[in-house]
Amino acid sequence: MSPEPALTTSFPELSDHLAKMALFKVNTGCREEEVCGLRWDYEVKVPELETSVFIIPGDKVKNAQDRLVVLNRVARSVVEAQRGIHPEYVFVFTPKPRRAKKDRRRTSLRSHNHGR
Numbered sequence: 001m002s003p004e005p006a007l008t009t010s011f012p013e014l015s016d017h018l019a020k021m022a023l024f025k026v027n028t029g030c031r032e033e034e035v036c037g038l039r040w041d042y043e044v045k046v047p048e049l050e051t052s053v054f055i056i057p058g059d060k061v062k063n064a065q066d067r068l069v070v071l072n073r074v075a076r077s078v079v080e081a082q083r084g085i086h087p088e089y090v091f092v093f094t095p096k097p098r099r100a101k102k103d104r105r106r107t108s109l110r111s112h113n114h115g116r
Helices: 016-028 032-036 073-082
Strands: 043-046 051-056 067-070
Touching: 016 032, 016 073, 051 073
Parallel strands: none
Antiparallel strands: 043 051, 051 067
């Protein structure tokens, strides 16, 4: 299940991985640090409701108390789209290798005839 296309376009100025994180943040109320450090082992299945929640440990939360993160439909779709990408963290970014830039300086091919 991937995030709904209309929702991911809510952040057109962001790259795809940041748009997903922002979408999750907006729909859960999590702080940036909580989203960036969200781990799969914080997930707790709630089979009776056919969903899951995340319990972020107090040492990772500003007020030092365990935080229950309930997922609405949008946040759940973001999480499902991230499942299987990384074994430890929900949100990860692996930058694409950059190609070496060509030397943009151009060598002058003009002949300078100072004798004329």
